[in-house]
Amino acid sequence: MPNSCKNWSRWLATDTHAEIRPGTASPAKLADVLRVAARLGLEQLDAQWLLLHALGKPPTERAWLAAHAGDAVAPEQASAAAQAQALFTRRAAGEPLAYLVGQQAFYGLDLQVDRRVLIPRADTEVLVQWALDLLPALGVQPRVLDLGTGSGAVALAVQKNCPQAQVTALDASVDALAVAQANAARLDLPVTLLRGDWLAEVGSKFELILANPPYIASGDAHLAALAHEPMQALVAGADGLADLRQITAQAPHCLSAGGWLLLEHGFEQAAAVSALLVQHGFTQVQSRCDLAGHGRCSGGQWPGL
Numbered sequence: 001m002p003n004s005c006k007n008w009s010r011w012l013a014t015d016t017h018a019e020i021r022p023g024t025a026s027p028a029k030l031a032d033v034l035r036v037a038a039r040l041g042l043e044q045l046d047a048q049w050l051l052l053h054a055l056g057k058p059p060t061e062r063a064w065l066a067a068h069a070g071d072a073v074a075p076e077q078a079s080a081a082a083q084a085q086a087l088f089t090r091r092a093a094g095e096p097l098a099y100l101v102g103q104q105a106f107y108g109l110d111l112q113v114d115r116r117v118l119i120p121r122a123d124t125e126v127l128v129q130w131a132l133d134l135l136p137a138l139g140v141q142p143r144v145l146d147l148g149t150g151s152g153a154v155a156l157a158v159q160k161n162c163p164q165a166q167v168t169a170l171d172a173s174v175d176a177l178a179v180a181q182a183n184a185a186r187l188d189l190p191v192t193l194l195r196g197d198w199l200a201e202v203g204s205k206f207e208l209i210l211a212n213p214p215y216i217a218s219g220d221a222h223l224a225a226l227a228h229e230p231m232q233a234l235v236a237g238a239d240g241l242a243d244l245r246q247i248t249a250q251a252p253h254c255l256s257a258g259g260w261l262l263l264e265h266g267f268e269q270a271a272a273v274s275a276l277l278v279q280h281g282f283t284q285v286q287s288r289c290d291l292a293g294h295g296r297c298s299g300g301q302w303p304g305l
């Protein structure tokens, strides 16, 4: 038996109380590997995706895994099985699946993500959809600015679905911009990347400004569950509105007359963000709901100075 195979049998026997014992002739099966994850309390889908990832297969190969669950772990799969166990342990300790597999689906795009960026959320697709609904009325080649782009999720989804738009993506984090740049290159989407502190140094005008800024209050209990993601992407002062206040105040200087500002915010912040938009002179102020029915994005039209 090759060494890698011996090691595989050993960890299965030691760490999982599985049926395989050191020195026994029968090799472990892929199903035994998945049982390790079940004992750690992992969701079946997570376990399958992590094992497929370790085996170098895409998540769409779940049917393959089901069909081969009874197959013995081949010698050349032994290190992948060990890697899967390490991933199971990290997942059981709370590390997000997207960071472990290095990817996240967003608005039909496969984005690469790691600890440098927030994992794009399904709620943010509401912001993208609203942008795509508005864009046809905003000119032939509307200029779009995505503030706090992170992985590039919003900017890339807009660019992909509205190829005539001229999309710029801005972030304060050099690390985030590197991830967004890599996603733009891999998806072959011509988004311009810019480093900046919100709109402080943006000199040009846009027909549409979008932002999913940090909006969690610094003392919020939910932060504990988000410890793996960058705090710079999450926290916005004592009430969670610091960045939303800043963007709302700055945006009129960077919007063309008739342009729109759309903001994602916390599920209890719609009234506060709408009030900020009205206070800064936006018209047609309104909110859109997430899948749970909470006001999740608010926006308004800039009438011009």
Ligand SMILES: C[S@@+](CC[C@H](N)C(=O)[O-])C[C@H]1O[C@@H](n2cnc3c(N)ncnc32)[C@H](O)[C@@H]1O
Pocket: 117, 118, 119, 120, 121, 124, 147, 148, 149, 150, 151, 152, 153, 154, 170, 171, 172, 173, 176, 196, 197, 198, 212, 213, 214, 215, 232, 233, 234
């Ligand atoms: C909630 S994340 C959103 C990421 C991405 N747009 C998404 O929806 O998945 C907020 C982003 O804002 C960026 N950010 C925080 N403060 C900033 C600032 N002062 N200027 C520009 N970007 C900032 C963070 O680096 C982070 O990437």
